[in-house]
Amino acid sequence: MVLDEIEIELKICQKYIDIAEQKNDMKALRELLSIQRNLERQRQRIKYKMKVNFGQKYYDAKAD
Numbered sequence: 001m002v003l004d005e006i007e008i009e010l011k012i013c014q015k016y017i018d019i020a021e022q023k024n025d026m027k028a029l030r031e032l033l034s035i036q037r038n039l040e041r042q043r044q045r046i047k048y049k050m051k052v053n054f055g056q057k058y059y060d061a062k063a064d
Contacts, residue, residue: 006043013039 013036020029 003043003046006039006046010036010039010043 013032017029017032017036020032
């Protein structure tokens with residue numbers, strides 16, 4: 001569930017990035033890119049922990 005929430009936040013963040021690029025708001029763009037990077041890192045940490053600690057692969061329900 002946490003991974004799904006992170007995926008949603010990444011999509012929303014991308015929309016805000018697109019808006020900031022259209023407005024040429026570099027300050028907001030810098031902050032949004034930082035948020036996006038942090039969300040991607042969290043997603044990678046969770047996937048790594050699942051694999052190492054539980055021997056599970058990340059299951060993408062949308063793909064099936």
